[in-house]
Amino acid sequence: xxxxxxxxxxxxxxxxxxxxxxxxQMTCDYxxxxxxxxxxxxxxxxxxxxxxxxxxxxxxxxxxxxxxxENDADVENGMDVxxxxxxxxxxxxxxxxxxxxxxxxxxxxxxxxDATTAATSCPYCANPTIxxxxxxxxxxxxxxxxxxxxxxxxxxxxxxxxxxxxxxxxAFSAENHLDEVKGVYVPFWLFDADCDADMSFNATRVRxxxxxxxxxxxxxxxxxxRSGFVSFENVPVDxxxxxxxxxxxxxxxxxxxxxxxxxxxxxxxxxxxRYDVSAEDSVQRxxxxxxxxxxxxxxxxxxxxxxxxxxxxxxxxxxxxAKYALLPVxxxxxxxxxxxxxxxxxxxxxxxxxxxxxxxxxYWKYRLLYGGIVAAAAFGxxxxxxxx
Numbered sequence: 001x002x003x004x005x006x007x008x009x010x011x012x013x014x015x016x017x018x019x020x021x022x023x024x025q026m027t028c029d030y031x032x033x034x035x036x037x038x039x040x041x042x043x044x045x046x047x048x049x050x051x052x053x054x055x056x057x058x059x060x061x062x063x064x065x066x067x068x069x070e071n072d073a074d075v076e077n078g079m080d081v082x083x084x085x086x087x088x089x090x091x092x093x094x095x096x097x098x099x100x101x102x103x104x105x106x107x108x109x110x111x112x113x114d115a116t117t118a119a120t121s122c123p124y125c126a127n128p129t130i131x132x133x134x135x136x137x138x139x140x141x142x143x144x145x146x147x148x149x150x151x152x153x154x155x156x157x158x159x160x161x162x163x164x165x166x167x168x169x170x171a172f173s174a175e176n177h178l179d180e181v182k183g184v185y186v187p188f189w190l191f192d193a194d195c196d197a198d199m200s201f202n203a204t205r206v207r208x209x210x211x212x213x214x215x216x217x218x219x220x221x222x223x224x225x226r227s228g229f230v231s232f233e234n235v236p237v238d239x240x241x242x243x244x245x246x247x248x249x250x251x252x253x254x255x256x257x258x259x260x261x262x263x264x265x266x267x268x269x270x271x272x273x274r275y276d277v278s279a280e281d282s283v284q285r286x287x288x289x290x291x292x293x294x295x296x297x298x299x300x301x302x303x304x305x306x307x308x309x310x311x312x313x314x315x316x317x318x319x320x321x322a323k324y325a326l327l328p329v330x331x332x333x334x335x336x337x338x339x340x341x342x343x344x345x346x347x348x349x350x351x352x353x354x355x356x357x358x359x360x361x362x363y364w365k366y367r368l369l370y371g372g373i374v375a376a377a378a379f380g381x382x383x384x385x386x387x388x
Contacts, residue, residue: 009126010033079313079316083286083317083321084320085321088321088322089141092138093140095262095263104125107122108242108276109242111273111274112138113270113271113272114268123331124184124333126180138274139275139324141272142325144260144263144326145259145328146260146328147328149345154332157345158181158332161354180332181332182332183269183329183347184272184328184329185273185328186238186243186248187272187274187325189322190325191237192235192319192320192323193321195229195232195315195316195317195318196315197298197316200224200310200313201224201302201308202309202311203306203308204219205220205306206220230293230294232290232293234256236252237282239279242273243273247342247344251329254327259325270328279322290317295313327348329344329345341355
């Protein structure tokens with residue numbers, strides 16, 4: 001693995017550490033945590049060992065992903081699938097000139113950016129160092145959805161998210177921390193297909209009535225059959241292991257109708273994550289999304305019944321093909337007391353997701369203060385009653 005320059009960051013909040021000549025210790029600019037030089041050196045020694053292991057595992061995983069994958073699950077599930085993946089992505093050629101590739105030895109992220117983008121830390125795990133590499137062994141995207149919202153919009157969304165949260169650690173709300181938000185083009189495989197489908201449903205209708213002596217309930221059972229055609233375009237499947245699927249699905253939808261042919265000029269000032277989930281490995285997820293959407297579409301034709309349950313389906317995909325695309329996301333990663341917190345915003349629509357921690361010290365401070373106010377108020381009321 002290439003050698004690297006280490007920039008020390010706080011283990012508690014990932015803020016920058018500086019050496020305090022007065023105390024002889026390392027101090028965090030964000031949260032004020034203090035560490036000895038020996039503690040930091042030992043921590044980074046362990047991180048470097050982990051980085052070496054992660055780097056080797058990432059290389060091994062890449063070799064495994066290049067092997068052909070066979071999957072018979074969809075045949076068993078009544079889905080006739082034959083995806084054409086040969087046209088997804090292309091060789092970089094001249095478009096690769098002037099671009100840089102970086103590898104994060106901590107989480108394995110492989111990032112691409114133009115020569116003017118400062119690559120000082122990983123947008124996924126906040127590791128302070130990423131290692132320069134060569135732009136090779138990857139495909140050039142077919143499409144890209146350009147960022148519509150800039151960094152200031154992302155910072156404004158974060159400020160709004162933090163607003164009114166008095167128990168939030170200062171490390172999260174500090175302005176210089178918000179400056180670390182990064183724009184990342186996340187890799188996606190977009191699947192197109194025409195789907196012929198036959199489906200069956202079990203349905204019921206219930207009728208109730210009463211006479212002078214009894215209450216009656218009649219349940220009738222039906223077997224419904226539906227056959228039809230559905231066309232799918234740009235069914236998205238996340239191609240990045242570092243970006244949790246639940247986060248990306250929470251940020252959907254992206255308006256892929258606004259996608260344009262990829263040009264490296266769109267990368268200026270941003271990172272592009274290299275896919276680490278291949279098109280072949282994404283097929284099963286695409287099939288499931290197509291299946292569920294088809295079932296939902298056919299279910300909407302079964303109104304007028306008390307209950308309807310899908311009992312079988314046979315889907316045949318035609319003209320099935322995939323494209324490689326990059327979608328825009330603003331990302332901020334922060335560690336706090338051993339836990340990582342990720343905030344993400346759709347760079348096209350502004351949709352925002354993220355969890356926040358609670359500063360326990362601030363919590364007890366406010367609780368004691370509130371308890372004191374309540375006790376004082378109760379004492380005042382009791383004193384007033386006694387005077388009356």
